[in-house]
Structure formats: C-alpha cells, structure tokens
Amino acid sequence: MRRAIRAAVLTGAILAGTMAAAESDTTYEILSFGDLDGWATDDHSAALSVFLNTCGDMTDPDWVSLCALARDAGDARDFFELFFRPVMITGAPEDEEEGTEGLFTGYFEPEIAGSLERDPLYSHPIYRLPPEVGETEGPWLTRRDIVTGDTMLGRGLEIAWIADPVELFFLQVQGSGRIRLPDGHHLRVGYGGANGHPYRSIGKELVQRGIFTLHEVSAQVIKSWVRENPEEGAELLMHNPSYVFFREVNEVPAELGPLGAMNRSITTLRSIAVDPAYVPLGAPVWIEKQGAEPLNRLMIAQDTGSAIKGPQRADIFMGTGDEAGRRAGTMKDPGRLVVLLPIQRAYALLPESVL
Structure with missing residues (x-):
C-alpha cells in the first residue's frame, strides 16, 4: 500500500514532541513492510536491542507506550510490523540546494595518539567549552579566532x-573520539558544544577550487592534501568557521560505542545520525544504501550532525579506529531511508479525504 501527500504546515502539529517542524513542501508516503527490500532477512532482534537502548529517553506518550511493549516483545520482527508503519519522507530543507535525493555517508570514532601534557610533539589542544559561549547570543568566535587568537590561553x-591539527579537525567533524595516551590508557571525549557558526565543507571547497572532482574527495584524500600542502592546508581548515568543543566521557565502558545525541552509546552499523527536523531521535529507520557495499538494514536514529540536513540524509556509524575511519571516509552512496513511525502517527499524516 502506498499513499502520498503534500504536507501544508502539518508536521509540527502532528508530530509535536518527536521532531522539529519540517518545511511545508515535505512529502510523506506510507509504505508496507513488503516494500522494504531485504526486510524479511534482517536481524530484527539486533535492531530491537539498539532501540531499547534509547527508547526509554523518549518522552512522547506514543513512544513511551511502544518502549514499554518493546521490553516484553517476543518476536522482534512481529513487534515492528505490529506497532509501526514505514513512512518515506522526502523534501529539501529551505536553506539547502541538496537533500531531496537519498545520500548516505559514514562516520566513526577516531582513535588518536595524544598526551595530557603539552610537549614538542603534542602541541594542539582539545578544548572544553568556555563558559561564556553558552551565555552569548548568536555565534561566538570563529575557528580562525579560536586557533590564532589568545582567548583560550x-x-x-x-x-x-594531540600532534596533528588535521586529526583534530576531523575529530571535531566526527564529534567524539578516543585519545591514546603514552602509558597505554585511553581518554574518551565527546561533543561538548560548538561556537555557533555554520559548518562549511572543506571537501566542497577543494572541488570548487578545481583541485579534485566530487567523486575524488574523501576524508583520506583531504587529510593527505592538507599534509602535503601545509600552508594552503592550514588556510583550508579555516574555511570552516564552525568549531567543536569536547568533554570527557570516561564513564562509558571501553567495549561500548561513544555517546550519541541522546547521551547513550551508539552501536556500530545499527546507529545513524539524522536530521531531527524530519526524523525523530530514537526512531527505527530502514535504510537501503546502494554503492560498492550495499546495506539494507534496520537502524536506530540516535545521533545528529551539523552536515546532516534533510529527510533523506543519514550518517552511518561505522565503529572505532582506523579501519572504521577508512570505510567511513570513502562512503558517499545513494539510496533511501524510511522512518518507522507509530501507526497512529503515520496515519495522522494523511488528510481526512484519504482516510
């Protein structure tokens, strides 16, 4: 069964408490589970376990009820099929040229060598959030101001x-990471706030300068170029005025993933970052990622990202360390994502004339 509508200013009222108001040209299409390619063969129990990790933090009554039912669910696939309906959400954010087509990228938790003390090797600081940032209306200092000025000293x-400013930049892009200390211990850091300036892609900037084509750009390519061109590379990093601050999150056991936007550990290849203006945090999301390594799987929306804009954008969490980083850095694949919403919320998106 497929039913599509063009929403007027509808989402904010109908989905209050689950996601921010989307743009008025957003389209919603209710699908059946039979429309989801590979649905029957997925590991629904694994997805249910990840869903349970964060559903207890969802406060809307519909989600609270479903979370309670999930704790006693017998067959995981039956649980999702009985209480949810797949909803395809499409449309582009008002301030974005892209976003109508499905796009999947990957992210990971970096592991970087570092020290608790500054020395000639480790000279680039990972900063906590300055208290005045939260007290300031509007954006605070830019990346250039923070890096080259004396405000933080x-x-x-x-x-x-840490030793490498490029690794620090990409740690900020990822939003979390582990610092490997000289004595073999690890220090885990997570997102602690930002300076309020919009994120600008340095990859897109390299394409606009004609240095690379869109298909050539990846995290590894960018890192290599910046290191091979230190002066131009340092200036390229300043193209992104956004600056991320961190906090220590050593309360998270080493065997678990980093904290996501819901302040719970995220899970490799089961957690995704989404745009919460369209997808409720904590919601199950079916993804159909194409590309060199196709992936059809039930994920849980447990994180966000400044570069993740639009209803058909998702960042897949690939894990911790260099191998996860290599896989994440080359991922830029088309596909689609379908949000699983509680039945009553899904059908509330339909106008009365369709019901």
Missing part, C-alpha cells in the same frame, strides 16, 4: 593535546 580549558 591560560584558562585550563585543555583536555588533552
């Missing part, structure tokens, strides 16, 4: 120090 805001 002598305040004890350094969590740790």
Whole structure:
C-alpha cells in the first residue's frame, strides 16, 4: 500500500514532541513492510536491542507506550510490523540546494595518539567549552579566532593535546573520539558544544577550487592534501568557521560505542545520525544504501550532525579506529531511508479525504 501527500504546515502539529517542524513542501508516503527490500532477512532482534537502548529517553506518550511493549516483545520482527508503519519522507530543507535525493555517508570514532601534557610533539589542544559561549547570543568566535587568537590561553580549558591539527579537525567533524595516551590508557571525549557558526565543507571547497572532482574527495584524500600542502592546508581548515568543543566521557565502558545525541552509546552499523527536523531521535529507520557495499538494514536514529540536513540524509556509524575511519571516509552512496513511525502517527499524516 502506498499513499502520498503534500504536507501544508502539518508536521509540527502532528508530530509535536518527536521532531522539529519540517518545511511545508515535505512529502510523506506510507509504505508496507513488503516494500522494504531485504526486510524479511534482517536481524530484527539486533535492531530491537539498539532501540531499547534509547527508547526509554523518549518522552512522547506514543513512544513511551511502544518502549514499554518493546521490553516484553517476543518476536522482534512481529513487534515492528505490529506497532509501526514505514513512512518515506522526502523534501529539501529551505536553506539547502541538496537533500531531496537519498545520500548516505559514514562516520566513526577516531582513535588518536595524544598526551595530557603539552610537549614538542603534542602541541594542539582539545578544548572544553568556555563558559561564556553558552551565555552569548548568536555565534561566538570563529575557528580562525579560536586557533590564532589568545582567548583560550591560560584558562585550563585543555583536555588533552594531540600532534596533528588535521586529526583534530576531523575529530571535531566526527564529534567524539578516543585519545591514546603514552602509558597505554585511553581518554574518551565527546561533543561538548560548538561556537555557533555554520559548518562549511572543506571537501566542497577543494572541488570548487578545481583541485579534485566530487567523486575524488574523501576524508583520506583531504587529510593527505592538507599534509602535503601545509600552508594552503592550514588556510583550508579555516574555511570552516564552525568549531567543536569536547568533554570527557570516561564513564562509558571501553567495549561500548561513544555517546550519541541522546547521551547513550551508539552501536556500530545499527546507529545513524539524522536530521531531527524530519526524523525523530530514537526512531527505527530502514535504510537501503546502494554503492560498492550495499546495506539494507534496520537502524536506530540516535545521533545528529551539523552536515546532516534533510529527510533523506543519514550518517552511518561505522565503529572505532582506523579501519572504521577508512570505510567511513570513502562512503558517499545513494539510496533511501524510511522512518518507522507509530501507526497512529503515520496515519495522522494523511488528510481526512484519504482516510
């Protein structure tokens, strides 16, 4: 069964408490589970376990009820099919040229060598959030101001120090990571806030300069270019005025993933980052990723990202370490994502004339 509508200013009222109001040209299409390619062969129990990790933090009554039922669910596939309906959400954010087509990228938890003390090798600081950032209306200092100015100096805001400014930049892009200390211990850091400036892609900037084509750009390509061109590379990093601050999250056991936007550990290849203006955080999401390594799987929306904009954008969490980073860095694949919404919420998206 397929039913599509063009929403007027509908989403904010109908889905209050689950996601922010989407743009008025957003389209919703209710599908059947038979429309989901590979649905029958997925590991629904694994997805249910990840769903249970964060559903207890969802406060809307519909989700609270479903979370309670999930704790006693027998067959996981039956649970999802009985209480949810797949909804295809399409449309582009008002301030984005892209976003109508499905696009999947990957992210990971970097593991970077570092130190708790500054020395000639480890000289680039990972900063905590300055208290005045939260007290400021509008954007705070830019990346250039923070990196080249003296605002941060002598305040004890350094969590740790690392050797490579490019790794620090990509740690900020990922939003979390583990610092491998000289004694073999690890320090885990997570997102602690940002300076309020919009994220600008340095990959797109390299394409616009004619240095690479769109298909050539990846995280590894960018890192290599910046290192091979230190002066131009340092200036390229300043193209992105957004700057991310961190906090220590050592309460998370080493065997678990980093904390996502719901302040719970995320799970390799089961957690995704989404745009919460369209997809409720905590919701199950069916993905059909194409590309060199197709992936059809039930994920849980447990994270966000400044570059993730639109109803058909998702960042797949690939895990921790260099191998996860290599896989994440080359992922830029088409496909589609379908949100599983509680039945009553799915059908509330339909106008009365269709019901």
